[in-house]
Amino acid sequence: MVGRPQKETQGFSKLTMTLLQQLDRFCSAIISQAELAKLLAISEKEQRPLRVKFGIDPTFPHVHIGHAVPIRLLKLFQDHGHLPILLLGDGTARLGDPTGRNDQRPPLTAAEVEHNAETYLDQIGRILDLSEGKAEVRRNSEWFGKMDFFDALQLAARGTAARMLERDDFRKRVDANLPVHLHEMMYPMMQGWDSVELHADIEIGGNDQLFNLHQGRQLQEREGQRPQVLLTTHLLMGTDGRKMSKTYGNHVPLSASPTEMYGKVMSLSDDGMADWFRLLTTEPEDSVASWVKDDPRGAKGRLAFQVTAWLHDDAAAQEAADEFVRRFRKKEIPDDIPEVAVPVGEQALPWVVKELGLVQTTSEARRMIEGRGLKIDGEVIDDPRHKLTIAVGDKRKLVQAGKRRFAYLVAKE
RNA sequence: GGGGAGGUACCGAAGCGGUCAAACGGGAUGGACUGUAAAUCCAUUGGCUCAGCCUUCAGAGGUUCGAAUCCUCUCCUCCCCA
Numbered sequence: 001m002v003g004r005p006q007k008e009t010q011g012f013s014k015l016t017m018t019l020l021q022q023l024d025r026f027c028s029a030i031i032s033q034a035e036l037a038k039l040l041a042i043s044e045k046e047q048r049p050l051r052v053k054f055g056i057d058p059t060f061p062h063v064h065i066g067h068a069v070p071i072r073l074l075k076l077f078q079d080h081g082h083l084p085i086l087l088l089g090d091g092t093a094r095l096g097d098p099t100g101r102n103d104q105r106p107p108l109t110a111a112e113v114e115h116n117a118e119t120y121l122d123q124i125g126r127i128l129d130l131s132e133g134k135a136e137v138r139r140n141s142e143w144f145g146k147m148d149f150f151d152a153l154q155l156a157a158r159g160t161a162a163r164m165l166e167r168d169d170f171r172k173r174v175d176a177n178l179p180v181h182l183h184e185m186m187y188p189m190m191q192g193w194d195s196v197e198l199h200a201d202i203e204i205g206g207n208d209q210l211f212n213l214h215q216g217r218q219l220q221e222r223e224g225q226r227p228q229v230l231l232t233t234h235l236l237m238g239t240d241g242r243k244m245s246k247t248y249g250n251h252v253p254l255s256a257s258p259t260e261m262y263g264k265v266m267s268l269s270d271d272g273m274a275d276w277f278r279l280l281t282t283e284p285e286d287s288v289a290s291w292v293k294d295d296p297r298g299a300k301g302r303l304a305f306q307v308t309a310w311l312h313d314d315a316a317a318q319e320a321a322d323e324f325v326r327r328f329r330k331k332e333i334p335d336d337i338p339e340v341a342v343p344v345g346e347q348a349l350p351w352v353v354k355e356l357g358l359v360q361t362t363s364e365a366r367r368m369i370e371g372r373g374l375k376i377d378g379e380v381i382d383d384p385r386h387k388l389t390i391a392v393g394d395k396r397k398l399v400q401a402g403k404r405r406f407a408y409l410v411a412k413e
Numbered sequence: 414g415g416g417g418a419g420g421u422a423c424c425g426a427a428g429c430g431g432u433c434a435a436a437c438g439g440g441a442u443g444g445a446c447u448g449u450a451a452a453u454c455c456a457u458u459g460g461c462u463c464a465g466c467c468u469u470c471a472g473a474g475g476u477u478c479g480a481a482u483c484c485u486c487u488c489c490u491c492c493c494c495a
Contacts, residue, residue, distance in 0.1 A: 177418095177491045239450095247423090248440085263449065270450050297448045328449055348462035355462095364442080367457050371443040384463080402443060 016040050019080040023231070025278055026073045028207045031214075031230040039201055039229055043082070052077045053200035053228070055087035055140075055191060056124075058116035059108065063123045064251040065307070066236040066244040069279045070204045071127045073233055077202075078135065084128060085136040085198055088117045091144035092190050095183055123254040126311055143197045144190065152186075158219060159189050167211045192216040200228045207235045236279050239268045258312045259336075262320035265304035266328075270296050273303060281306045333398065333406060341412035342390055349374075349386040356409060358401035368401055375400040 012020070020040075023030065030036055043050050054070050056063070074084040093113045108116075121130060121137065130137055147155075164185045165171055173180050192215030195203055200220075205213045210232050217227035237243065238250030245251065252264040268276060270292070277288040281303070291299035301321065309317035326332040340356045353365035353374065366384045368374050374381055376388075377398050388397075390411045397409040 179490055241451095267449050270448095273450090296450070300448080300450075324449085351462040359442095361460070362462070363460060364458090366463075368443060371457060373443040387462090403449070 012040065013044060015080050016044060019076065022076055023073075026069060026076075026233045027231050028234045029210065029230065029232045031217075035227075036202075036229045036231075043201075049081055049083040050077065050201040051085055051136075051199060052082050052202045052204060053085045053087055053195060053198055054204045055089050055092075055194060056120065057089035057093040058113050058120050059093045060246060061116050061119050062246075062253040062255055063120050064244060064246070064253050065280070066206070066238075066251060067124075068127060068254065068311075069233045069236050070206060071124055072280075073204050073231065075128050078129060083136060084134075085138060085200065086121075086124065086128070086130065087194055087198065088120060088137065088139045089191075089194075090114065090117055091140040092187060095187055095190070119255070126254065138198065140190070140194050140197075143193070155189055155193055156186060158222060159185070159215070161185070164188065188212045188215040189219070192219040195228050196220050196223050196225065199225060201226070202229045202231060204231045204233065207232045234275065234279060237272050237275060239264060239272070241269045241271055252307075254311060258308050258316040258320040259323050259334075261311065262304045262308045262317065262324055263328075265307050266300055266324060268300060268303070270300075273299060276303055276307075280310070333400075337398070337406040337408055339396065339408040339410055341410050344390050344392055344411045344413065346387050346389050349381065349388055350384055352388055352390075352409065353399065353401060356399055356407040358399065358405045358407055365401075373402050 039050060042048070052074060054074050056067060074086070078084050090110075090113045093108060093116070094110075117139065124130065129135060165174060167188065170180050170185070188211060191212045194200075195216030196219050200216065203213050203216055210230070213228075213230045213232065217230070221227045235243070238245065238248055239252070240248065240250045242248055242250060252261055256264060265276075273292050273296070274285070274288055277283050278285060283306075288299070291302065304324075305317050305321055308320050312320075323334065327334050338357075342352055342355050348362075350362040350365035350369060353359055353368065354362045359365045359368060365374075369382055369384045369386070372380050372382045375398075378400075388409075390409070392411045392413055394411055398406065399409050400406050
């Protein structure tokens with residue numbers, strides 16, 4: 001846990017004091033306390049808002065709730081009169097932050113990146129006021145797009161291999177005889193350079209970004225700027241307790257519908273609840289601890305409600321909560337089931353299930369049927385050779401695959 | 414530039430001429446149990462309107478009745494030396 005600066009807090013305004021008090025809730029590290037106090041003092045004295053940077057690479061169309069944590073911290077600064085700078089890494093997105101996975105992600109095109117960037121703004125705009133004057137939205141292609149190869153080399157010249165290998169992720173790969181590509185080592189340098197271009201006073205990043213954030217300090221110092229203060233936020237774990245990641249499917253997209261969002265939060269493992277409350281709500285920690293202890297299910301419902309209400313609104317959250325109870329506690333069927341038309345005639349069941357969009361392939365449908373996961377009008381059918389006779393004028397049939405996938409089957413003439 | 418080790422399904426990793434759609438583990442999905450939590454148990458895990466057929470073991474050729482397994486070339490990664 002990070003302590004608050006003691007001595008330096010004396011002369012601060014009330015506003016700054018409340019900011020400092022709330023920092024603890026989010027931050028896993030503050031580098032450094034003393035510098036932060038100094039910055040805040042300067043800011044107050046000169047009446048100058050601090051430039052608080054947070055960067056995100058638009059590599060996917062969705063922002064997830066894990067990103068919401070640093071964004072909330074940005075919001076906190078915004079609410080205290082400072083200037084959030086949202087940096088869209090449309091240049092770095094073309095590279096991708098090294099992850100250690102040697103996934104051969106095809107390079108994104110500029111158009112894809114821009115599309116993602118737009119969706120990011122849309123989703124982040126729900127949390128942070130991005131309007132003119134309240135925040136700055138920048139893209140790093142602004143400067144990286146202008147650099148030529150020699151400029152890039154000069155940037156590269158400011159780092160060393162030894163230093164890059166201090167980064168855990170690189171170190172581990174080297175030790176495991178896995179490839180580390182040269183361009184990957186440029187990533188932290190680029191992120192650092194962003195801070196120089198933006199004249200960032202503070203940079204916020206996830207706990208796992210500490211190394212990259214440090215590059216900004218190094219580069220700024222060389223350029224004669226005051227090195228940015230680093231604030232790293234605690235990482236929000238995925239619903240299953242592992243690192244939140246799209247590939248694990250344990251994330252909650254900010255774009256999720258209220259029902260989806262509520263449900264996703266309800267699938268959170270109990271161990272994660274305290275953290276989620278801490279990082280996504282304003283509930284006091286001791287209350288949370290007692291809720292979790294006395295009534296875990298109720299506590300989770302409360303969490304799911306708050307998160308949904310925050311990213312949508314109270315009414316939507318209430319509706320999602322009701323829907324959740326109907327669907328999962330009382331096992332009623334949901335009311336937003338799509339109706340899908342299937343050609344008339346005698347059709348093989350697995351094929352129909354695929355056509356309904358409940359599974360990707362007929363083989364998957366077949367397995368689902370054999371595993372007794374398929375119901376038609378509430379009745380389990382476990383014979384993959386089962387044939388359905390579909391005729392115009394039939395009553396629509398409710399087809400359910402697994403616990404949560406439903407479709408109505410109607411005849412297509 | 415020289416020498417060595419490798420590239421197997423979502424991931425890790427066996428297999429090294431037929432019995433291989435490919436052991437095992439993880440993950441994932443379905444089922445039981447439940448609080449859409451955890452733990453546990455069972456099943457499934459290339460595709461196809463599936464008792465059969467089709468395409469997979471980096472890529473392209475070749476040897477063979479038969480290849481993930483043998484040969485040739487190509488591409489990629491790692492290690493050591495220069």
